[in-house]
Amino acid sequence: MSSQGSVFCILIFLTIYIAEAQSLLKADREEFVYEIRYGWIKIGEAQLMHQRRETTVSLDVLAYTTGIINWIARLKDSVHTEIDGKTFKPRYSFMNRSEGKYQRKQKDQFDFEKDTVYISVFETKAEKHERTISESYHLRDSTFDMLSSYMYLRSQPWEVFNQGDSVMLNMFYEDEYYPFGVEYVGLEDIDTEFGTKTCHKAYILFPISGTFPEKYMVKVWVSADERKLPLRVEAKMKFGKAICELIEIL
Numbered sequence: 001m002s003s004q005g006s007v008f009c010i011l012i013f014l015t016i017y018i019a020e021a022q023s024l025l026k027a028d029r030e031e032f033v034y035e036i037r038y039g040w041i042k043i044g045e046a047q048l049m050h051q052r053r054e055t056t057v058s059l060d061v062l063a064y065t066t067g068i069i070n071w072i073a074r075l076k077d078s079v080h081t082e083i084d085g086k087t088f089k090p091r092y093s094f095m096n097r098s099e100g101k102y103q104r105k106q107k108d109q110f111d112f113e114k115d116t117v118y119i120s121v122f123e124t125k126a127e128k129h130e131r132t133i134s135e136s137y138h139l140r141d142s143t144f145d146m147l148s149s150y151m152y153l154r155s156q157p158w159e160v161f162n163q164g165d166s167v168m169l170n171m172f173y174e175d176e177y178y179p180f181g182v183e184y185v186g187l188e189d190i191d192t193e194f195g196t197k198t199c200h201k202a203y204i205l206f207p208i209s210g211t212f213p214e215k216y217m218v219k220v221w222v223s224a225d226e227r228k229l230p231l232r233v234e235a236k237m238k239f240g241k242a243i244c245e246l247i248e249i250l
Contacts, residue, residue, distance in 0.1 A: 028052045033248040036063070039240040043069045046244065056091065057083050059147050075099045081147040088152040090145040101126040106174065108145060115139045117172060140177060142169045153182055154228055158200045166205065181205045182220075190221055192231050193247050198224045199231060212236075 034046040046063035064076040081093040090110045097104045102125055109118045121133040144152055149171045156167050161184035168181035185201040199221035208215065217236040223229040233244040 031250040032246060033250065034244050035247045037243045037245070038237075042066060043242075044075070052085075055085055057085050057151075059083065061147070073100065079147060081145065083148045083151055088144065088148050088155060090148040093145050093147065095146075104174075108172075110139070110145070112139060117143075119175060121175075135175065137172070137175065139172075140170045143172055143177070144169055145172050149180055154222075156182075158184070158202075158222065158228065159224070161200070168205065178207055179205070183216075185219075187224060188221065190232060192245070194231075197231060200224050200228070204233075 029049070029051045031047060031049045034048075035042060036044040036046060044063060044065040046061065049060045051058040059079070059081045061079045062076075063078075065074055076098045078096045079093065080095075082091045083089070084091060089112060090108070092110070093108045095104070095106045095108075103123070105122045107120045111118070115138055116136050117139055118136045119134070121135075122130070123133070124130050149169060152169060153167060163184060163186050166181055166183040168179055171178045171180040181204075182202040183205055185203060187198055188201045189196055189198050200223075201219060201221050203216045204218040204220055205215070206212070206218075212218065212235070214236075219234045220230055221232045223231055229246065231246050235242040
């Protein structure tokens with residue numbers, strides 16, 4: 001994945017903190033809109049829609065570049081996931097990544113009784129090379145997919161965390177496992193589209209990479225109330241920072 005794609009996806013994924021558990025959902029169906037900026041320049045938007053069912057929560061995320069960025073590095077990613085409303089475990093997910101001339105579509109079917117995840121991938125690269133893959137992987141302990149990872153982390157008792165407390169899990173993404181979690185910092189007041197809000201501040205923990213070569217490069221602010229809305233995400237970059245901020249609740 002390109003560095004631009006990595007940044008964009010990280011910010012997209014973090015918007016999913018909104019849909020934690022059925023008990024926190026204000027309505028059976030809600031939609032949230034985020035603005036994504038690099039410094040002061042708007043580079044895209046992300047939309048999250050959740051729908052509560054009897055035993056599951058259905059999540060749909062759509063994120064895309066806007067304006068002049070479309071001419072430079074056009075990105076459009078979408079994810080759909082069905083998650084167990086009690087255990088936060090994923091049942092099924094579909095991802096569609098479109099980044100320039102690269103496209104990847106992937107379906108994941110999670111069978112926790114057999115400790116197996118079945119994936120089906122269709123991939124197209126710039127040179128028009130296409131490939132289709134069908135594989136299965138063993139589910140490790142504490143395994144979640146991209147969206148359910150955030151569901152699980154948001155279910156943790158943030159209000160009793162102390163500075164330095166952390167929660168880690170295994171996140172299955174594409175065809176690999178990644179250690180993923182949060183480290184709590186403390187309470188902080190921030191200015192938002194909805195006024196000044198008191199928030200839980202935390203670092204997002206994930207493997208060091210070329211895009212994020214240091215440990216504490218991504219921060220999230222979650223409202224310190226019963227809904228725990230993720231109001232802002234900041235990613236420190238080589239030049240400046242990328243920001244994903246909640247701007248509208250529909």
